[in-house]
Amino acid sequence: MFGLVNKGLEDMICSQYGEEIWEKIKSKAEVEIEAFISMDSYPDDITYRLVDAASVVMAMPATDILEAFGRYWLLFTATEGFGSLMEMAGDNLPEFLQNLDNLHARVGLSFPELQPPSFLCSHLEAESLKLHYYSERPGLTPMVVGMLKGLGEKFDTDVDIQLTNSKDRGNDHQELSISHKLKCPFKPLFNINNN
Numbered sequence: 001m002f003g004l005v006n007k008g009l010e011d012m013i014c015s016q017y018g019e020e021i022w023e024k025i026k027s028k029a030e031v032e033i034e035a036f037i038s039m040d041s042y043p044d045d046i047t048y049r050l051v052d053a054a055s056v057v058m059a060m061p062a063t064d065i066l067e068a069f070g071r072y073w074l075l076f077t078a079t080e081g082f083g084s085l086m087e088m089a090g091d092n093l094p095e096f097l098q099n100l101d102n103l104h105a106r107v108g109l110s111f112p113e114l115q116p117p118s119f120l121c122s123h124l125e126a127e128s129l130k131l132h133y134y135s136e137r138p139g140l141t142p143m144v145v146g147m148l149k150g151l152g153e154k155f156d157t158d159v160d161i162q163l164t165n166s167k168d169r170g171n172d173h174q175e176l177s178i179s180h181k182l183k184c185p186f187k188p189l190f191n192i193n194n195n
């Protein structure tokens with residue numbers, strides 16, 4: 001994957017746990033790269049090794065690390081110059097999700113040979129939809145879940161996510177059922193039950 005992804009992981013771990021832990025993770029993963037370059041492409045194996053090593057060093061399930069990384073990714077890409085791209089992708093969660101392939105296509109203008117995942121929305125109702133996630137890469141669904149939770153926060157929306165079909169069950173992609181409800185924008189001025 002592009003160095004941007006590994007740099008994001010490094011940034012998350014260094015900011016939350018410190019550089020020493022990151023160095024331990026790199027050494028456990030047997031990754032000898034001093035500094036990742038955003039625009040350079042690295043074997044996917046490096047990213048997987050780093051996540052596995054982080055899981056051992058921090059005694060956390062790899063799925064939790066991937067989910068945390070998914071949330072962090074939204075903040076990180078904004079600091080790396082992709083904030084306006086994110087802003088343009090939609091004003092609410094369903095609109096944004098329907099634009100994910102466009103978003104990655106635009107990212108591909110800066111990163112030739114990007115191999116992004118693909119997302120498709122179906123069963124679009126007022127407060128629910130199905131998100132179909134296609135990727136050649138295994139095991140990254142928790143990262144998608146983290147991203148969806150982060151997007152919920154971005155759009156002030158309560159989100160509930162259920163994995164309803166998967167490659168494990170013989171499907172050719174991951175299928176997530178998403179319920180979303182805009183949080184009430186009006187806060188009560190006073191509590192009528194206040195006695």
Ligand code: HEM
Nearest residue numbers: 001002004077082085086107114115116117135137140147
């Ligand atoms: C402006 C924001 C974003 C940027 C710059 C970006 C960029 C990237 C890049 C560079 C990769 C690595 C692909 C490769 O190296 O071939 C990637 C992978 C990925 N992106 Fe994005 N992305 C963004 C937003 C999102 C969002 C909002 C989602 C989903 C909700 C998403 C889902 C993913 C997933 C799941 C992967 C892992 C690779 C895979 O599943 O095959 N991305 N993205």
